[in-house]
Amino acid sequence: MARKIVHVVGTGTIGEPLIGLLSDYREPLGIDEVTFHKNTPLTSDRSKVRDLMRRGARLAVNEDAVDGFKSIGMDPDFSTEEAIDRASVVIDCTPKGIGHKNKAEYYERFKENTTGFVAQGSEYGFGKMYARGINDDVLETGNDQFIQVVSCNTHNMACLIQTLALQDLPAENLVEGRFVVMRRANDISQDTSFLPSPQVGKHTDEKYGTHHGRDCAELFATKNIDLNIYSSTLKLNSQYMHIVHFNLHVKEATTLQRVIDRLDANDRISLTEKSTANSIFSFGRDHGHYGRILNQAVVPVQTLQVRNEHEIIGFAFTSQDGNSLLSSISITDWFLYPHSFEEKIQCLQHLFFSEV
Secondary structure, eight states: OOOOEEEEEOOSTTHHHHHHHHHHTHHHHTOSEEEEEOOSOOGGGHHHHHHHHHTTOEEEEOGGGHHHHHHTTOOOSEEHHHHHHHOSEEEEOOSTTHHHHHHHHTGGGGGGGOSEEEEOTTOTTSSEEEOTTTSGGGOOTTTOOEEEEOOHHHHHHHHHHIIIIITTSOGGGEEEEEEEEEEESSOTTOOSOOOSSOEEOOOOBTTTBSHHHHHHHHHHHTTTOOOOEEEEEEEESOSSOEEEEEEEEESSOOOHHHHHHHHHHOTTEEEESOOOHHHHHHHHHHHSBTTBOOSSEEEEGGGOEEETTTEEEEEEEEOTTHHHHHHHHHHHHHHHOTTTHHHHGGGGGGGSOSBO
16 A cells, blocks of 8 residues: 655745644544655754654755755755655645646646645645635545645635525525635744735725635635625734624525524634634634644624624634645545545544634
């Protein structure tokens, strides 16, 4: 039986915690080995690379960078192509545009002996869109080899739509959805691109507003569901968490208590009485896996309201990149164990918080 090897490309905001999660839960997830690719030998990154290696992950680098890594105390086990060639699943966590470049340069060449390739939300068009719990039922074993895990805010929006408007109801129940995505300026791990004040974004898509609305609509399109949704965006001068304001107009009359009950019953959604990003972020720092909350949305109960029985309004915090991490692990185990991946990822169940 072939070994189950997962290779992660990139050690940034998503790559680093993903490598750690896969390494820490390797056995219950049914993974034999975790490898990861680092592009540039930097002494400032040496501490995190060494810690990932200490936790069992094995380093791969470009052949022309081997000496550079060794010179600063990091010994790679594989070259870039060796690591991809021996991997069962490759997860690309590189900055926008690099995933497509890697697909053309490497992944297409190793399709025959690699079960699946995964890219993150910025790589639009890389493969079939995916979000854990939203469209697992449309994954096709043997056909879906390239997967794009949607962005963290798209996860949040999709989970709210499914839970409040579509669950056990026809697709026509969602008459209209409007979202305002309030994004953090940058991640606490990043030193650049911080803003001095809030900055409004452009509506670049005539039908959906921003890529969040478009991606959410195309995610549901994989289930042959056509959504009438529109999104706007702005950046806030904060490093904590994204926040989504939602307004869902539904056909079937509902009540505030029914809305709360639906949210509470979904283990991918956490309810909270906290109202600030810093207090929720702090909970993740204290109780999550290396600071990450894996729920797809954290909803402050006090912000929820039902207007005229058909309009559901509220706010939902996006749990950093935790939801993207969960979907990346879920699709990885789907590639490895298509008939039992649901059972295997339950080893992470304790990291889905019913309450924050």
